[in-house]
Structures are given as structure tokens and as C-alpha cells.
Amino acid sequence: MARRIADALRDIAVLVASAAPPEDVFAEISAQAARVCGVSAAAVVRFTEPGAEVAGRWGDVDAFPAGTAFPLGAGGALTLVRDTGLPARFDEYERTDVDMHGLREGAATPVVVEGEVWGALILAAFGGERLPSDAEERLTEFAQLASLALASADARERLLESRERLVRTADAERKRLERNLHDGAQQRLVAARLALRMVRNQLDAPELDAISDELGLALEELRELARGLHPAALSRGLYAAVGALATRSPVPVEYDVVEGRLPEAVEIAAYYVIAESITNAVKHANATSIRVTVTAGDELALSVADDGIGGASFEGSGLVGLRDRVEALRGRLRVSSPPGAGTTISAELPL
Ligand SMILES: Nc1ncnc2c1ncn2[C@@H]1O[C@H](COP(=O)(O)OP(=O)(O)OP(=O)(O)O)[C@@H](O)[C@H]1O
Ligand SMILES: [Mg+2]
Incomplete structure (x- = not known):
């Protein structure tokens, strides 16, 4: 068991070090958890405000792909883990009202990140399979040892999300500024220049031409600035x-x-x-x-x-x-x- 866990942790560490996408790290952790515990399906689940979300999973079933969000109702191994912060097992999924895609039995253990119950690792038995009797103990030992990798994949995921948010927010703000320049200052300058030209047509005042040129340059500079903020094209x-x-x-x-x-x-x-x-x-x-x-x-x-x-x-x-x-x-x-x-x-x- 110790040997198998050591091998599993090494494989996970290699993946983490290669800066693999967090979803792949969560899938690898699931695969290794299943292997170490001798079952055919496992998943890393993140608790969210209304329920939970599959962060990554492994196994020969189509159900619950990464990204699947679901509510946590009464009962179920995940609900028990979330409510108690302790490992749990549940074998009555068939009796619940929700379609569990043939899930028979689940054993889950909390994943603690920065002192909080972040989510859970869950082993799943579908169809005729039964979980080994010591599934929770093995899973809990594995989860404790894998917690550093889980925390780092989570931190990486949050970093990626926050970088993406920053870029999107900045782009939205630049677009807003460009619209304001376009609809505000630029339009006013265009109108002022037109008005000046009309006056110039009626008056013999050549010095107005220089003012018109100056306005033209200001307008061009403003357009250039707007284009740099957000290209209208x-x-x-x-x-x-x-x-x-x-x-x-x-x-x-x-x-x-x-x-x-x-x-x-x-x-x-x-x-x-x-x-x-x-x-x-x-x-x-x-x-x-x-x-x-x-x-x-x-x-x-x-x-x-x-x-x-x-x-x-x-x-x-x-x-x-x-x-x-x-x-x-x-x-x-x-x-x-x-x-x-x-x-x-x-x-x-x-x-
Ligand atoms: N297409 C290119 N051909 C040859 N050298 C290039 C080319 N693109 C960039 N460089 C070189 O690489 C350096 C870095 O490019 P980079 O765009 O990061 O900075 P920059 O163009 O000098 O300044 P900035 O883009 O911040 O105005 C340049 O200073 C230049 O020496
Ligand atoms: Mg450059």
C-alpha cells in the first residue's frame, strides 16, 4: 500500500511540475486514488455554494464528466462529507429520486485546503461492483498525502481564472472608454469643425483655417487614442x-x-x-x-x-x-x- 501510494504521488508530482491544466491534475489524482484503493471509478469534487462540481474524474463510465455541477441533497457520501467534514460511505443511491447513472456505492473523504473543507475525493462503484471494506481508510490516507497536489492544482486554477477575469474586465473597460470617446469628444470635435467651416465660408477670415486644421489634428489624435484602446474595426x-x-x-x-x-x-x-x-x-x-x-x-x-x-x-x-x-x-x-x-x-x- 505504502509503495503504491508513493508511486501514485510521484506520477501526480510529475504532472503538477509540468504545469498541466488543473483539470488533468484532478483527473490524475482520481485515477491514482482509484488504483490505490482498487476500484474502477473515482473523482475529485469541489464544493460550491449550492452543491458540488466535478473538478476531475477517472473511470470507465460516461456519467459525471468534469464540470458537472449538482446539488447536494439529503444523504449521499458527498453530502455527509460536506456536513460533517469526516469520511463517509453511502450505499443507497439506488433508492434516491435522482438519476445516478447506475451508481451503487460511494466512499468519500474530505479534501482540506487552507484549513477549509474545499471538496472531497470520492470512490464510486457502478453496476455490480462493490467497494472494498476498507475503502474510506485507504482513501483518507491517500487524500492526506495528495493534499499538497490538490491544493496546488486548486491554486493554479484560481490563478488562471483570476488572470482571465483581469483581462476580460480590462478589455470591457477599454471598450467602454472607446465608446465614450467616440460618442462624446470625437462627435463634438467633428461638429465644431463643421460649424467652423460654415462660418469660414461666410467670413473672410483666413486665420480660421489654422484653427480648423488644429481641430483636425486633435480629432486624428483622439481617433488614434481610441483605436489603441479598442479597435472599432x-x-x-x-x-x-x-x-x-x-x-x-x-x-x-x-x-x-x-x-x-x-x-x-x-x-x-x-x-x-x-x-x-x-x-x-x-x-x-x-x-x-x-x-x-x-x-x-x-x-x-x-x-x-x-x-x-x-x-x-x-x-x-x-x-x-x-x-x-x-x-x-x-x-x-x-x-x-x-x-x-x-x-x-x-x-x-x-x-
Ligand atoms: N519582427 C521583429 N524583427 C526583428 N526584431 C524584433 C522583431 N520584433 C521584436 N524585435 C526585437 O525584440 C525586441 C522586443 O520587442 P517588443 O515588442 O517586446 O518591444 P519593443 O517593440 O522594443 O517595444 P514596445 O513594443 O514595448 O513598444 C525589440 O526591441 C526588437 O529588438
Ligand atoms: Mg513592440
């Missing part, structure tokens, strides 16, 4: 927005971009990666052409390649900011930039 989708970038670029940009709409956060992130990569290619690469491709499958895959001098690195704030933004959406950003062979920035974003 994105309201028509990524394809249109990349088209607008290509039109403005002093170095020719060829693009092959998926049409149709994508989740807003993904569109915004993809747009920033493409915009900054084009700006970098223009600013640093001495490039003669830039090629942008964006395809959508299970994830959005994009690349921006130039034929310039290479040598891009994460030393400025531009590429680092892109990496932060992409990782906040659980994506990956890579830079390939060998000296003399051009630069390719590629990113994958989950859809």
Missing part, C-alpha cells in the same frame, strides 16, 4: 480588423484570416498579437513583406511572419504583454526569430 470581426491593419501598414501585409465571429476575448487577444507583431516587423525587422494567417479549429491558431533580420526577444514590453494576454486565456505564444531568417510569432488560443 473589431466590431465587424477579426477579418475586417486585420484588413484595416494591413491597409495602414507601410510594409505590405498579405493575410489569410478565418471569416465569421469568434468569442470576443479571443478576437481581441488575436487582434493585439497581430497588431503588435506587424508594428514590430515595421519598426525593427527591416522587412519587405509580412504574412498573417489565422485558422480556427479546436483552437484559434495564428501566425505573423516577416522576412526581416530576426532577433526578436522578450526584452521589450510588447512581446511580454502579448504573452501575458495569450496565457491569461490559457493559450500559448511562441517566438521564432533566428538572426537573418525573419521572425514568426505564433499563438494558439482555446476556443
